[in-house]
Amino acid sequence: MTHSGGKPHDVGDRGQRFEVSYFDPVVKARKIVGWCETAEGARQMADGVEKHPVWEYPWITDRSVV
Numbered sequence: 001m002t003h004s005g006g007k008p009h010d011v012g013d014r015g016q017r018f019e020v021s022y023f024d025p026v027v028k029a030r031k032i033v034g035w036c037e038t039a040e041g042a043r044q045m046a047d048g049v050e051k052h053p054v055w056e057y058p059w060i061t062d063r064s065v066v
Contacts, residue, residue, distance in 0.1 A: 016035035016036075016037070016063065017035070017036070017037055017038075017062065017063055017064050018035065018036045018037070018038070018039060018041070018042035018060055018061065018062055018063065019032060019034075019035050019042075019060070019061045019063055020032070020033045020034055020035070020036065020042050020045040020046055020049070020058060020059070020060055020061075021033060021058070021059045021061070022049045022052075022055040022056060022057060022058050022059070023055070023056045023057040024054070024055060024056075025054065025056060026054065030059070033045055033048075033049060033058075035063075039060075039062075042060045043060070045058075046058035046059075046060055
């Protein structure tokens with residue numbers, strides 16, 4: 001544990017505003033691909049899910065509104 005002198009720590013979810021996930025029909029569950037700071041980066045990740053031979057239904061979650 002670190003001490004910040006009463007100031008908020010600058011750690012955590014930096015660079016992880018958008019979460020990209022997909023449905024894996026093999027295990028019948030949704031899995032996380034990764035996180036991005038920008039909506040454009042998240043869309044690019046979701047495009048990669050669309051091109052994957054097995055993964056389905058990419059989903060982008062904006063974690064700043066959750």
